[in-house]
Amino acid sequence: xxKPRRLFLMSxxxxxGTFAADKVAITATHDLADARPAETIVVPWNEIAQALPGxxxxxxxxxxxxxxxxxxxxxxxxxxxxxxxxxEGNYDALVFQHDFAAGEKSAVFTVIKTANVAPVFxxxxxxxxxxxxxxxxxxxxxxxxxxxxxxxxxxxxxxxSGKEVLIASGLDVWCKRVRYPxxxxxxxxxxxxxxxxxGMDQYHVGSSRGCGGTGVWDGKQLHVSRNYQTWKVLANxxxxxxxxxxxxxxxxxxxxxxxTKRFTVDAGHNLDQIDSTFTVVGxxxxxxxxxxxxxxPVDADQAVRTVxxxxxxxxxxxxxxxxxxxxxxxxxxxxxxxxxQGYAEDDRNQLILAQATPGQPLRYYAGAAWSKxxxxxxxxxxxxxxxxxxxxxxxPLKVTVTPVT
Numbered sequence: 001x002x003k004p005r006r007l008f009l010m011s012x013x014x015x016x017g018t019f020a021a022d023k024v025a026i027t028a029t030h031d032l033a034d035a036r037p038a039e040t041i042v043v044p045w046n047e048i049a050q051a052l053p054g055x056x057x058x059x060x061x062x063x064x065x066x067x068x069x070x071x072x073x074x075x076x077x078x079x080x081x082x083x084x085x086x087x088e089g090n091y092d093a094l095v096f097q098h099d100f101a102a103g104e105k106s107a108v109f110t111v112i113k114t115a116n117v118a119p120v121f122x123x124x125x126x127x128x129x130x131x132x133x134x135x136x137x138x139x140x141x142x143x144x145x146x147x148x149x150x151x152x153x154x155x156x157x158x159x160x161s162g163k164e165v166l167i168a169s170g171l172d173v174w175c176k177r178v179r180y181p182x183x184x185x186x187x188x189x190x191x192x193x194x195x196x197x198x199g200m201d202q203y204h205v206g207s208s209r210g211c212g213g214t215g216v217w218d219g220k221q222l223h224v225s226r227n228y229q230t231w232k233v234l235a236n237x238x239x240x241x242x243x244x245x246x247x248x249x250x251x252x253x254x255x256x257x258x259x260t261k262r263f264t265v266d267a268g269h270n271l272d273q274i275d276s277t278f279t280v281v282g283x284x285x286x287x288x289x290x291x292x293x294x295x296x297p298v299d300a301d302q303a304v305r306t307v308x309x310x311x312x313x314x315x316x317x318x319x320x321x322x323x324x325x326x327x328x329x330x331x332x333x334x335x336x337x338x339x340x341q342g343y344a345e346d347d348r349n350q351l352i353l354a355q356a357t358p359g360q361p362l363r364y365y366a367g368a369a370w371s372k373x374x375x376x377x378x379x380x381x382x383x384x385x386x387x388x389x390x391x392x393x394x395x396p397l398k399v400t401v402t403p404v405t
Contacts, residue, residue: 023112024051025402026062028098029105032395034388036100038268039397040240041109045074045091047401052113061112062096070109071121072096075235075242095240097267110404124267125241126181129231134164137231138174138183139241139263143270143375144368145174145183145199146211148245154227169225169247170210170294173203175329175370195326199370202298202326208348209292211331212366214259214276216252217290217353222346223252225259241265249281256281262361270375271332271367271389280358287356288341291364292349293319293331302326307379308350314390315340317352320379327372330382334365336393365389 028041049055057074064070073095098107127139135150148171157163174192176182176199186192192201209215215224225247234242242264249258257280264273278287296303302323309318315335322328333352339362341353356362369376369385376382 022052023110023404024048025404026109026111027400027402028107028109029398030100030395031105032391033103033105034391035102035104036392038097038266039100039392040095040097040266041397041399043094043111043399043401045093048094048111049091051401051403052111055113057091058117059114060094060118061114062094063110063112064098065108070096070098071238072118073121073235073237073239075240097239121238123181123237124179124239125237125265126183127233127236127241127243127263127265128183129233130183130187133187135227137228137243137245138187139243139265139272140174140176140181140183141241141265141267141269142179143176143268143373144370145176146272146368147172147174148210148213149227150231151227151229166206167226168205168207168210169227170205170208170213170292171366172201172205173211173297173329173331173368174201175199175203175327175368175372177370177373195372199373200326202302203294203329203368204297204299205294206348208294208297209290209351210294210297211368212272212274212333212364213292214261215290215292216255216257216278217288217344217351218253219288222290222292222349222351223250223257225250225257228261239267249279252287255283257287269367270369270385271334271365273363273365275361275363276356277361278356278358284358287358289354289356289362290344290349290351291333291335291354291366292351293317293333295345295348295350297321297331298323298326298329309379309383310343311383311387311390312340312342314387315352316386316390317343317350318379318383318386319350320382327370328377328379329371330369330376330379332365332367332382332386334386334390334393336363336365336390339363365393 130136135152138147215222228245262275304322307320318332339354
């Protein structure tokens with residue numbers, strides 16, 4: 001008796017092992033007892049593609065254990081930019097987020113191939129080159145915003161032009177009190193030094209390191225670059241933005257140094273991940289890098305009190321600037337693990353020192369908060385957040401992918 005053709009074909013497919021799953025389970029585990037809000041879960045795309053042959057990034061659903069659909073993002077390869085994106089082989093990772101409650105050390109998610117197109121998720125992060133404002137580069141998430149300065153700002157002013165001139169590779173802070181993107185709105189309005197309900201630019205950088213800028217420390221002096229030279233956006237939301245800034249070579253403690261900074265900006269966080277790679281001409285010796293926080297970033301007539309908190313065990317440094325009417329600004333740096341080399345200061349900056357090997361990324365975290373945003377009201381609250389972040393870095397997530405048949 002012959003088998004029906006349909007059953008025969010299904011038997012052949014099953015026997016050959018090519019019957020494709022239409023969903024996979026993602027398990028994320030960690031060893032930390034504390035809560036981990038807005039934890040970013042990163043799954044290598046090649047593992048998703050192997051488990052779900054033929055999967056398309058716009059035909060996916062990511063669901064938590066309760067069956068709720070989660071916003072997700074698929075990032076491209078680390079060497080790509082928007083001009084070269086578009087091939088599936090260049091995809092890098094599936095990214096989504098989960099709020100781990102205190103004591104929740106494991107969570108399971110399901111990634112499903114769908115016939116329907118996934119919705120457009122609200123953007124919570126954003127980064128862009130700003131040619132209309134003297135080559136600024138600006139970035140933000142739903143908590144805080146930043147910018148830094150390009151070649152046009154450092155260029156000499158033509159006679160009578162009134163153009164601003166500033167040589168500064170420090171990182172600026174824009175204080176937000178709303179969760180939605182404000183960069184384009186503020187640049188379009190052009191009046192972001194006044195708070196009209198969304199926040200304000202009240203942080204001063206000048207020639208300091210601002211909030212997380214770098215330099216080479218020779219034991220007495222910090223040798224710093226000029227304004228960033230080139231930019232490249234690698235990913236731009238809705239959950240994660242990744243971009244790179246390069247800095248032309250400068251003389252630092254007897255060597256010629258250049259730098260590339262890669263920023264990873266995630267939704268729901270006050271601290272960004274920064275990977276700085278230094279290239280040194282004619283030397284492979286480690287550098288001592290100073291990562292700085294400006295000592296005086298607020299108006300003198302607003303300043304009330306500054307709280308500085310170094311925590312060597314966590315490799316962190318926090319500042320909290322209380323003001324008369326403009327609320328309080330918190331800033332912080334974390335250098336996790338062995339690169340942390342202690343603290344120093346110069347006339348403009350409080351510094352964390354870190355050892356960097358030329359050609360290899362030095363990873364650190366830097367960011368800020370504003371009391372009027374409603375997340376942190378006091379220095380102890382800001383310090384507790386930074387301490388919790390350092391604890392998260394010591395207990396990284398472990399992610400596994402399992403096909404569901």
